[in-house]
Amino acid sequence: MSEAVPAALRPYVAWLAAYDVVGPAGVHRGLPGTSLTFVLPIGAKLDVAWSGDPVSRRSAWSSVAGLHAAPAEIRHDGHQEGFFLALTTAGARALFGLPAAAIAGELLELDDLAPDLRHLPEQVHDESSWPARTAVLLRALTSALSARDASGARAEVGRALARLARGAAVAEVADDVGYSRRHLRNLVVAETGLSPKEYQRVARFETSREHVLAAARRGGTLAEVAAVCGYADQAHLAREWRDLAGCPPTTWLREEFPDVQAGGVFAG
Template identity: 35%
Template sequence: MASEYVERASRLPGAVVWTKGAVARTGAGTGDGEAGPAGLVLPDGCMDLLWTEGRLLVAGPDTRAFRPGPGLRGPWAGVRFRPGAAPALLGVPAHELRDRRTDLADLRPGAEVRRLTERIDAAPDPAAALEDLALRLAAEARPEDPLLRAVVAALAAGRSVAATAEAVGLGERQLHRRSLTAFGYGPKTLARILRMQRALALARSGVPLAETAARTGYADQAHLARDVRELAGLPVTSLLSR
């Protein structure tokens, strides 16, 4: 049975369904995404709803690389929400879950979570059952604020925090407060994380690091290397070699 990381687009707009370990049965596509080298999870601005047998958890937004400990080895299924989408579904501000893996029972009634966990444990395809749960949470939640997507798009395109605030019609302090609730950290941190992800994707496609740095808004290759090491905890060359 497959043990690699596998992902596919979700029926929930903007989300990704992924599996890692023996539960991976879909074969719908592979990517680096949540897996990272040797189980390392890199910051990406997202939050995930997670299942492993007997447990439902939420992965909060990371400001640094996360390496699963002995109690978090899986196998796993997950739904990765686009940046800013999960707090409305879960009813909790993103900053309260920053750099944490939290049992869903800490956020929702315990009896409900036990029933949901048992249902997903018993499902022939736990990833599909977890996706059904995510779709149900989305249907019950208030509509996603389109402003959040505009913020992410502007920062991902390399616009400054000031330019992003102006583009969405907010003051910089308002943008910071809204970002803490939606993304778990301020827009400057989100911009760094999105830039690192753009740079890694470009470098993995074969673009030399010096050119990658120039095209993604770093001052130079050394700046790129420092930023990746601070966020990922590994040299950029080590990440790319794995």
């Protein structure tokens, strides 16, 4: 269930959801996107690792994943409960006091990033209702925001990221913000940890996830999704999903939305 984000936090928290899911034990895929992922599990520690990298595996009461271009794996016993937050790149500066680039490709805990928030998991655990837990979480984030310098990257970098996410060509974006392509690349890497092309690739994949789900629900095709999202063809879409999600779109749907796939797979 999604939760309302207070106005003061909206530039920094793109999405906040409380989750309580019961089902078969297994592995949940944490897919790449343009937001940092902040998870506060309840009831059991989060068992998370980058796909194919057992060295990165950790079990913790908090998890912050920087921007990445590979899937994460979250192992669970069938009951998943806690809070999921999608943080903007500005949110890394505002809530943790560092640019998103500083933790790109990393899996960290609050102890690593924000010692003043290290007691947040137990504070959330101490509450028995979701409204009370949400209130504790939002109060802690608002306090962290006021304790740090919330000044973000240059306005033109934010504008460039927004245009890249919408699919504008890198050269066009560089002209728009008045920088050379090299200078724009340096600024985007310094802010996000990804090059403009990498950021754009992840953004397009993120958009394709929404279209894949919508197409499955209405009986559309992957070829249609590829065309709408700017992929050369369905094969290009499939390659990007294998690289960034570690599976085809149909596998992701079957794992995450089994009811949607109950009637069959994509036609065409």
